[in-house]
Amino acid sequence: MPCGGVVSANDSLPLPHKPGCRFLMRLSRYFLPTLREDPKEAEIVSHRLMLRAGLIRQQSAGIYSWLPIGLKVLNKISAIVREEQNRSGAVELLMPTIQSADLWRESSRYDAYGKEMLRITDRHEREMLYGPTNEEMITDIFRSYVRSYKDLPLNLYHIQWKFRDEIRPRFGTMRSREFLMKDAYSFDIDQAGARHSYNRMFVAYLRTFARLGLKAIPMQADTGPIGGDLSHEFIILASTGESEVFCHRDFLDFPIPTADTDFDDIAGLQTIVDKWTSLYAATSEKHDEAAFAAIPNDRKVSARGIEVGHIFYFGTKYSLPMKATVTGPDGQEHPVHMGSYGIGPSRLVAAIIEASHDEAGIVWPDPIAPFDVSLINIKVGDTATDEACAHLYRALALRGLDVLYDDRDERPGAKFATADLVGMPWQILVGPKGLADGKVEVKRRATGERELLSIEDAVTRIAG
RNA sequence: CGGGGCAUAGCGCAGUCUGGUAGCGCAUCUGCUUUGGGAGCAGAGGGUCGCAGGUUCAAAUCCUGCUGCCCCGACCA
Numbered sequence: 001m002p003c004g005g006v007v008s009a010n011d012s013l014p015l016p017h018k019p020g021c022r023f024l025m026r027l028s029r030y031f032l033p034t035l036r037e038d039p040k041e042a043e044i045v046s047h048r049l050m051l052r053a054g055l056i057r058q059q060s061a062g063i064y065s066w067l068p069i070g071l072k073v074l075n076k077i078s079a080i081v082r083e084e085q086n087r088s089g090a091v092e093l094l095m096p097t098i099q100s101a102d103l104w105r106e107s108s109r110y111d112a113y114g115k116e117m118l119r120i121t122d123r124h125e126r127e128m129l130y131g132p133t134n135e136e137m138i139t140d141i142f143r144s145y146v147r148s149y150k151d152l153p154l155n156l157y158h159i160q161w162k163f164r165d166e167i168r169p170r171f172g173t174m175r176s177r178e179f180l181m182k183d184a185y186s187f188d189i190d191q192a193g194a195r196h197s198y199n200r201m202f203v204a205y206l207r208t209f210a211r212l213g214l215k216a217i218p219m220q221a222d223t224g225p226i227g228g229d230l231s232h233e234f235i236i237l238a239s240t241g242e243s244e245v246f247c248h249r250d251f252l253d254f255p256i257p258t259a260d261t262d263f264d265d266i267a268g269l270q271t272i273v274d275k276w277t278s279l280y281a282a283t284s285e286k287h288d289e290a291a292f293a294a295i296p297n298d299r300k301v302s303a304r305g306i307e308v309g310h311i312f313y314f315g316t317k318y319s320l321p322m323k324a325t326v327t328g329p330d331g332q333e334h335p336v337h338m339g340s341y342g343i344g345p346s347r348l349v350a351a352i353i354e355a356s357h358d359e360a361g362i363v364w365p366d367p368i369a370p371f372d373v374s375l376i377n378i379k380v381g382d383t384a385t386d387e388a389c390a391h392l393y394r395a396l397a398l399r400g401l402d403v404l405y406d407d408r409d410e411r412p413g414a415k416f417a418t419a420d421l422v423g424m425p426w427q428i429l430v431g432p433k434g435l436a437d438g439k440v441e442v443k444r445r446a447t448g449e450r451e452l453l454s455i456e457d458a459v460t461r462i463a464g
Numbered sequence: 465c466g467g468g469g470c471a472u473a474g475c476g477c478a479g480u481c482u483g484g485u486a487g488c489g490c491a492u493c494u495g496c497u498u499u500g501g502g503a504g505c506a507g508a509g510g511g512u513c514g515c516a517g518g519u520u521c522a523a524a525u526c527c528u529g530c531u532g533c534c535c536c537g538a539c540c541a
Contacts, residue, residue, distance in 0.1 A: 033474095035474095035475065035491090036475080036476095036490065036491075036502065037475055037476055037489095037490070037491095038475095038476085039475075039476085040470095040475090040476070040477095040534080041533070041534055041535095043534085043535075058533090060532090060533090061532085061533065061534090114539095115465090116539085116540080132541095133541090162541080164540075164541080166539075166540065167465065167538085167539060167540090168465095168535095168536095168537090168538095168539085170534090170535085175540075175541090179541070181541060183541090233541095242540095307540095307541070308541085309541080310541060342541050343541080344541045346541095347541060360501095378499085378500060379499070379500090410499095410502085411498085411499055411500095411501090411502075411503060412499065412500045412501065412502095413499090413500080413501040413502050413503080414501085414502045414503090415500095415501085415502090416500080416501045416502080417501065417502045418502080420501090421502095429500075431499095431500055432500090433500065434500090441500090
């Protein structure tokens with residue numbers, strides 16, 4: 001909605017060639033630094049494309065700037081994650097990136113965490129750290145305010161930058177040191193309650209990844225010292241994935257829980273989770289050859305996968321040492337049962353590209369594309385094409401579509417190549433040849449399918 | 465952290481072995497011609513050769529130290 005904020009019912013949008021329009025995204029006035037050649041450091045396709053299409057710039061090993069269209073995608077992913085977290089009953093807050101070492105000493109993790117934690121000393125020689133995760137801090141917030149079981153269940157989350165000083169960052173934002181993460185933390189009076197909280201996140205994750213255009217499969221994950229079955233990694237299949245995964249093909253066609261799912265319906269959610277955990281699915285670490293062999297051959301999937309989410313129940317691991325307790329109905333103090341639930345939007349940008357690209361560039365799924373439409377003026381300066389483009393821009397914007405107008409003084413081939421590289425879902429090619437018959441060409445990026453349509457039909461075709 | 469490699473113009477590279485005052489392609493700028501899948505011609509600008517020492521009449525090139533980055537492995541949202 002580039003002009004949504006300023007366009008009222010009878011407003012006429014400024015024409016593209018009219019100076020002073022701050023709301024119209026003209027490529028000639030935008031910042032989209034694309035590269036024709038592959039940067040040599042980029043090994044995997046998503047990293048190459050993110051650099052070439054001008055989404056990111058590396059500033060240091062595993063640390064990136066997000067350039068305009070990269071930031072737009074990141075924000076769109078975060079917005080979808082946020083909507084689904086809210087829908088499931090989680091409540092957003094925001095914790096700082098810098099934390100005090102003292103908090104981490106309470107859980108004994110300050111010494112246990114090792115060199116992955118970036119430790120900082122401030123001017124008063126106080127020991128600080130750039131947070132790699134927030135269990136301690138959220139537990140501190142919780143224990144400061146919550147006293148009664150009546151205030152449970154509670155799930156607090158934030159979307160914040162984290163830092164893990166990986167020995168070897170690689171693959172661009174897939175494995176960076178600084179990364180954006182949505183991390184949610186649930187608090188319940190007992191394990192039964194925690195299971196329901198876990199199920200809420202499980203279902204929210206199914207919806208989130210589906211909305212992002214991904215088929216994510218929950219796979220049994222290592223639960224560490226806690227044990228039990230309450231830990232899943234959500235994996236998407238991609239040929240360049242980091243790990244080897246095995247699962248039943250039927251998962252790919254399982255129905256996604258609908259938007260009106262009742263997240264307070266304990267039995268209902270359990271039914272969904274049971275279905276999504278009823279078939280075999282495991283990463284190579286947890287792979288059970290015998291269980292996999294039992295799957296009919298035509299239902300077996302053995303592929304590479306990328307982890308895009310992880311949900312985890314860890315009981316009283318932090319609430320006990322940090323004394324996060326509530327008074328139960330029995331009048332006694334109970335340490336709360338907790339779980340944590342992560343999704344990495346900055347990793348998802350790369351993961352989505354791994355799962356959705358072709359030889360020419362990125363193929364964005366509609367919901368997270370930086371713009372909905374690349375509007376290509378093949379002959380800038382030609383009155384007919386200029387006016388047709390202005391009309392198309394206005395009509396699409398008024399229907400709420402985000403349009404990037406390529407008004408650069410470039411040859412057609414260069415514009416087509418740029419449009420394919422940056423991968424907006426729709427392209428509209430406006431040139432003298434088509435306009436001679438009153439037509440523009442609408443191209444669907446994902447399929448390459450092209451249609452010659454009148455201007456009005458083109459708008460209808462794209463805006464629905 | 466172990467092993468390997470790289471660092472020369474915005475990007476990709478040659479030149480380093482065998483020291484002699486820096487080059488190619490793309491990109492950028494100007495002009496002309498072009499204009500439906502990354503145009504052609506002509507011209508121009510842009511580099512203390514990662515940093516610091518050393519050897520030498522002379523160092524991108526040889527020597528020493530440092531820094532940054534990449535790849536393979538172990539580790540991970």
